[in-house]
Amino acid sequence: MKVIPSLILAIAAVVAASLIADGLTDLRTGDRYVTVKGLAEREVEADIALWPLHFVASGTTLQQARDEASTSREAILDFLERHGIAADQVELQRLNVNDTSANPYRSSDMEQTFIINQTLTVRSTDIEGIRDTAQAVGELLDAGVVLSSDYGPSGPLYLFSRLNEIKPEMIAEATAAAREAAEQFARDASADVGDLRRANQGVFEIRARDQAAGIPEEQQPVKTVRVVSTVEYYLR
Secondary structure (H helix, E strand, C coil): CCHHHHHHHHHHHHHHHHHHHHHHHHHHHHCCEEEEEEEEEEEEECCEEEEEEEEEEEECCHHHHHHHHHHHHHHHHHHHHHCCCCHHHEEEEEEEEEEHHHCCCCCCCCCCCEEEEEEEEEEECCHHHHHHHHHCCHHHHHCCCEECCCCCCCCCEEECCCHHHHHHHHHHHHHHHHHHHHHHHHHHCCCCEEEEEEEECCCCEEEECCCCCCCCHHHCCEEEEEEEEEEEEEEC
């Protein structure tokens, strides 16, 4: 009768020893890995241009301010049409009317004035056309249009919308670069690169190609897309 309990204890001891051995093996092999980073960069050109044109009109009466705003709006539309930008590419995105008499802190002898702020936004895929037109914006000043930068950027914004199209190739490039770095490390350590242990795709960044102070990425039509992948490989 004592044989069965002894047999059970023996089997349990063998299983426990096996588990401990496996654990020690995992511990030894688990520590033998290398963490490397792979970089992929690609130069791209913007495919969408957004150009908000902010203008201001004022008058001592609301009607006078409205008339001036209408004149400025027509001048802007004419200017854009002369440069090949159709009216259906332009939309009104902001309209604000301010009556200075409603300001409780104004001086009592200050003349009442109505100020109208409007924003017309151009959306186009003709990047070169927008760039050329923006260079001629002085024509609006000559026409009496008062442009303002109080409500946002004073020039066109250039956007790149095809990031998903280039993501797979760039991830492959970054992974290949990481593998190359791991193989170099392994050669230096007299080891071989084993299976993949862990991988982190990394975050895609869109940067200005030309890092110029005071000129943000969105105001530059040529950009650099960058991703850094982090990969871990076992070493044999």
